[in-house]
Amino acid sequence: MAYSSEEIMETINMVENLHFDIRTVTLGISLFDCGDPNPSAAAQKIYDKITKTGAQLISTVRMMEKTYGIPIVNTRVAVTPISLLDHGYSSEDFLVIAYALEKAANTLGIDFLGGFSALTQKGFTKGDLNLIAIIPQVLSTTEKICGSLNVASTKAGINMDAINHATEVIFKAAGLTAERNGIACAKLVVFANAPEDNPFMAGAFHGIGEADAAINIGISGPGVVRATIERCPDHDLGALAEEIKKTVFKITRAGELIGRKVSKKLGVAFGIVDLSLAPTPTPGDSVANILEAMGLACCGAHGTTAALALLNDAVKKGGAMASSSVGGLSGSFIPVSEDAGMIAAVQCGALSLSKLEAMTAVCSVGLDMIAIPGDTPQEIIAALIADEMAIGVVNNKTTAVRIIPVPGKKVGDKVSFGGLLGEAPVMAVNNYSPKKFVERGGRIPAPLRALTN
Amino acid sequence: MEKAVVTVMGEDKVGIVAGIAKELAVNNCNIIDISQTLRQGIFAMILIIQLPETLALLYLRDRLEEAGERLGVKVVLQHADIFQYMHRL
Numbered sequence: 001m002a003y004s005s006e007e008i009m010e011t012i013n014m015v016e017n018l019h020f021d022i023r024t025v026t027l028g029i030s031l032f033d034c035g036d037p038n039p040s041a042a043a044q045k046i047y048d049k050i051t052k053t054g055a056q057l058i059s060t061v062r063m064m065e066k067t068y069g070i071p072i073v074n075t076r077v078a079v080t081p082i083s084l085l086d087h088g089y090s091s092e093d094f095l096v097i098a099y100a101l102e103k104a105a106n107t108l109g110i111d112f113l114g115g116f117s118a119l120t121q122k123g124f125t126k127g128d129l130n131l132i133a134i135i136p137q138v139l140s141t142t143e144k145i146c147g148s149l150n151v152a153s154t155k156a157g158i159n160m161d162a163i164n165h166a167t168e169v170i171f172k173a174a175g176l177t178a179e180r181n182g183i184a185c186a187k188l189v190v191f192a193n194a195p196e197d198n199p200f201m202a203g204a205f206h207g208i209g210e211a212d213a214a215i216n217i218g219i220s221g222p223g224v225v226r227a228t229i230e231r232c233p234d235h236d237l238g239a240l241a242e243e244i245k246k247t248v249f250k251i252t253r254a255g256e257l258i259g260r261k262v263s264k265k266l267g268v269a270f271g272i273v274d275l276s277l278a279p280t281p282t283p284g285d286s287v288a289n290i291l292e293a294m295g296l297a298c299c300g301a302h303g304t305t306a307a308l309a310l311l312n313d314a315v316k317k318g319g320a321m322a323s324s325s326v327g328g329l330s331g332s333f334i335p336v337s338e339d340a341g342m343i344a345a346v347q348c349g350a351l352s353l354s355k356l357e358a359m360t361a362v363c364s365v366g367l368d369m370i371a372i373p374g375d376t377p378q379e380i381i382a383a384l385i386a387d388e389m390a391i392g393v394v395n396n397k398t399t400a401v402r403i404i405p406v407p408g409k410k411v412g413d414k415v416s417f418g419g420l421l422g423e424a425p426v427m428a429v430n431n432y433s434p435k436k437f438v439e440r441g442g443r444i445p446a447p448l449r450a451l452t453n
Numbered sequence: 454m455e456k457a458v459v460t461v462m463g464e465d466k467v468g469i470v471a472g473i474a475k476e477l478a479v480n481n482c483n484i485i486d487i488s489q490t491l492r493q494g495i496f497a498m499i500l501i502i503q504l505p506e507t508l509a510l511l512y513l514r515d516r517l518e519e520a521g522e523r524l525g526v527k528v529v530l531q532h533a534d535i536f537q538y539m540h541r542l
Contacts, residue, residue, distance in 0.1 A: 069530070
């Protein structure tokens with residue numbers, strides 16, 4: 001046979017029993033040609049461009065799913081950061097554009113649309129400030145729009161003023177969706193070194209260096225990697241890394257195939273495959289369970305950061321061999337609410353916020369989908385974001401924070417967000433005050449990195 | 454001509470091979486390789502087929518799934534490229 005029975009059954013077993021899927025096909029669309037001083041005219045141009053460029057997106061994705069027998073969980077669109085389209089718009093003008101984006105997303109039938117974003121690592125334009133001011137209303141009155149703020153970069157340092165703005169946005173968004181456990185916050189990511197071709201939400205946007213349109217693929221498959229590790233109970237860690245690489249190679253190839261076929265069919269550029277291992281709340285589809293399969297009694301135990309570093313590196317190495325178009329975030333995600341193993345680890349007391357922060361130093365993407373008490377002082381959240389940004393800035397990597405101060409909830413409560421967003425135990429924060437530090441504002445200078453350039 | 458892989462799994466009984474082969478013949482598909490095993494009463498068959506130019510893979514997929522339902526087995530049809538990409542350099 002051209003392929004052995006074992007090879008064919010391995011692929012089928014990955015899908016049928018180990019939750020292997022393509023997490024997302026994300027169509028990036030540049031909106032730079034939609035600018036107009038009149039916000040209503042701009043909104044119409046934006047709606048027209050998105051619905052025209054993505055007209056065949058859903059039908060193509062469904063066709064590929066059936067042709068290759070690999071489930072594709074989400075179909076998304078990422079657009080140029082909307083603050084860059086500013087023509088002296090007020091916040092209300094940006095709202096008009098946001099509703100056009102939501103309408104376009106509904107017309108296409110996609111799951112999410114990302115890019116209600118601003119890049120503020122070094123400072124603000126008036127447009128940035130007007131857009132940021134309206135983000136809470138946008139996220140609480142739309143279903144599909146996702147936003148992000150880049151507040152730090154290795155080249156620019158950490159913009160503490162931007163972090164303070166982001167924190168205010170988070171609080172307002174949580175308050176406006178208090179009856180739904182602050183779910184609007186799940187659609188907002190605060191970044192350091194935001195990638196311009198990331199297909200994953202809530203942080204996807206179509207960067208300024210990108211083509212007019214591009215297809216970006218996010219693969220998944222924590223269950224497949226866990227099964228690989230469980231088959232190797234006696235391998236030493238080097239041999240284990242080798243096995244993970246081989247498995248990730250295969251799942252990345254599936255992503256590469258789907259990406260190439262979708263882009264060819266739609267007649268747009270093939271952008272990147274994002275190698276991230278993205279968990280879901282489904283039992284077995286968990287990154288925490290992978291670390292536990294390596295030999296930790298529970299995710300969060302001492303050794304977790306080392307195990308995650310091994311995993312993340314093996315994922316990158318296997319994936320980089322499988323595709324010449326690797327990009328996006330490419331690592332392992334550790335969102336608490338979206339990973340049944342992480343939830344269990346928090347609930348039994350093994351996994352704390354401090355340990356999660358340490359883990360983010362060796363993987364993508366950051367403190368993700370973490371619920372904290374709704375009465376957490378604003379400055380504590382700002383400082384928590386600053387810490388996470390510092391890890392990204394100093395280590396020249398992407399880090400992010402997606403945090404939900406759940407109104408009315410206390411440590412130990414459990415809140416449900418539904419669907420892929422899962423449910424989260426409300427976690428404890430360190431309550432010693434960083435107020436004076438964050439209120440200083442300004443910018444933490446960019447780190448010196450051996451005098452390059 | 455496009456190649457595809459048909460995987461058939463289910464409880465063993467009379468007529469599975471014939472039923473699937475008939476559906477392929479009706480749709481003018483050529484079987485270019487076939488293997489079948491039986492483990493603990495579970496029937497598993499893998500066929501590599503060639504589709505005629507005029508036949509849409511998704512149409513055949515629906516026909517084979519219907520045949521599978523009639524025969525009480527699970528049938529999966531996948532374009533061969535997925536195996537080429539995942540298992541060959």
